[in-house]
Amino acid sequence: MSATISGTPSPEGTPRRFQGDTLVIASHNKGKVKEIAALLGAYVRHFPSAGDLNLAEPEETEQTFIGNARLKALAAARASGLPALADDSGLAVDALDGAPGIYSARWAGPEKDFALAMEKVRRELTLATERKDDRARFVCALVLAWPDGHVEAVEGYAHGHLVFPPRGTRGFGYDPIFIQDGHGITYAEMEPEAKHAISHRADAFRQLVARCFTPPEA
DSSP states (O other): OEEOOSSSOOGGGOOOOOOSSBOEEOOSOHHHHHHHHHHHTTTOSBOOBTTTTTOOOOOOOOSSHHHHHHHHHHHHHHHHTSOEEEEEEEEEEGGGTTOBGGGTTGGGTTTTOHHHHHHHHHHHHHHOTTOOOOEEEEEEEEEEEOTTSOEEEEEEEEEEEEOSSOOOSSSOTTGGGEEETTOSSOGGGSOHHHHHHHSHHHHHHHHHHHHHOOOOOO
16 A cells, blocks of 8 residues: 655655655664665665664654654654655554554563563453454555655555464564464564565565665666
């Protein structure tokens, strides 16, 4: 799914293409910055992060993934005077009415203990006795924002089911309990390159590249 939300619309509704060689990554997470830079390295030369630029992180007050990504991208774009990209992602479990959803990181607590978060998911599923359903999906929202307030947004998905106990030591977050449809192992059991080719983030980046990016001239 893709959409243009808020800001100045592109002429005749066409997406705005990224121009230039510098894109701010609206994150203080070095691992995330590295991953995004790798995914967009063919289209952008420089990737300063919000952390590199000492930009404050806005409070995530929206109720959707795209809403929170939009907050972060616009804040970084306006503070830096450069286009900025933000993502917001998480796990949505059908039997829990989409929880933890936008609160996925918060379920891990201040110490970012995802073993604790995965145990909370297991416990909540056990309590949801009326719906014996292990279906879940990962969601990744990406928002590319410009200093004038224009934004382009896409949302990627990976559908699958949950398994317990957690399996595998690769990946991060909820990866050890998620098996994507068509596969027999969890994200945490996959080689990173295999996961990155099929994940919700890969889906979102494919959409964003098609919508907004052109390879730079040699």
